[in-house]
Amino acid sequence: DAGITQSPRHKVTETGTPVTLRCHQTENHRYMYWYRQDPGHGLRLIHYSYGVKDTDKGEVSDGYSVSRSKTEDFLLTLESATSSQTSVYFCAISDKQGYKQYFGPGTRLTVT
Amino acid sequence: DQQVKQNSPSLSVQEGRISILNCDYTNSMFDYFLWYKKYPAEGPTFLISISSIKDKNEDGRFTVFLNKSAKHLSLHIVPSQPGDSAVYFCAASKGGSEKLVFGKGTKLTVNP
Secondary structure, three states: OOOEEEEOOEEEEOOOOOEEEEEEEOOOOOEEEEEEEEOOOEEEEEEEEEEOOEEEEOOOOOOEEEEEEEOOEEEEEEOOOOHHHOEEEEEEEEOOOOOOOEEOOOEEEEEO | OOOEEOOOOEEEEEOOOOEEEEEEEOOOOEEEEEEEEEOOOOOOEEEEEEEOOOOEEEEOOEEEEEEOOOOEEEEEEOOOOHHHOEEEEEEEEEOOOOOOEEOOOEEEEEEO
């Protein structure tokens, strides 16, 4: 299994509070991704990174920001959480463009 | 605009029989296709892939078929086992792109 951890694994927060989710990899893969999974929507890409300090938006990036200051860490920040951001968040990594991605265990976020 | 479609949200089969999961895509530039399996409370795991230069790829009980003219791929599981019960996601990418595009998933239930 690819070495990917996500923290926290579960979080409950209130509307309007900032939240940061962390993805950490030990594989030295160049590409890192954040997805959210919601019933009826499958996996939707939020943001991705193609190198340190190099990031780009996915299809559902509104309300989210990311940072990657080190190869191994990719942070996802909800500046002001809303109930619509209640979801399960998955981080993924890849060493080749458009090739298979390895997923972390997920973070279940509930915004009340 | 959904580029990768899994039109069956769920599928139920008997143990020992064949499971066939289907996926359609609209973007003719896609040239690499993958299937992922996801158990509850876990991250998706890579199952099998196929590039557009092939029309079939096998790995044990799992076979993926690609019909480029119909823009259709399918995953065959033979024989199906109760442990195969999971959500299956189809994904696609186009050459040079960092991103995978996922379908919404099909929940497979294999009954003993």
